[in-house]
Amino acid sequence: AQTIHQWPVAEIKAVGSPLSLGCTIKGKSSPNLYWYWQATGGTLQQLFYSITVGQVESVVQLNLSASRPKDDQFILSTEKLLLSHSGFYLCAWSPLTGGQNTLYFGAGTRLSVL
């Protein structure tokens, strides 16, 4: 069975500080990977997706960057946090091929920027 793990569970950071959020998928080779952001009370906004190691496409950047250093790992980062980065960050995966292109989400990371 596939599992998706996000870390950390929550972060409280200062404006201007760096950030790194991680996501690991086990039990599935070559998944599509996605990062989403959700403001409090808002909808989910896709930030990045990756279909293979080393390739990341930006949908909405929000002064963030993403990398896929390994097949099963997706990293979201920034060197300087803004107040507007606060929110809930969700990583998701879907099968690369196959008829059912379902999205599966991790438990998320809640970020507060002060």
Added chain:
Amino acid sequence: GQQVQQSPASLVLQEGENAELQCNFSSTATRLQWFYQHPGGRLVSLFYNPSGTKHTGRLTSTTVTNERRSSLHISSSQTTDSGTYFCAYSNTNKVVFGTGTRLQVLP
């Protein structure tokens, strides 16, 4: 660009009542998925349903592809159904979420 509208924005029910949630999207979907978000944030997939009708328990999803709409029917609602329901659609790797329906089921 891709857009998706959900209605109603919020809904309050008495336990036992039924609910019908709507999702309208701007172009043909190859992926249409309904999610439930727990009050704590966890997102759970309810249905992957780009066309036709699917059932699970008290939930039914119906997607009419050529009319670019999908619905989620909840029968005999329970207090544990409270939370936010999202539909998400795409025909590419860009997956667009609707604004969600916030459901509150009162005992």
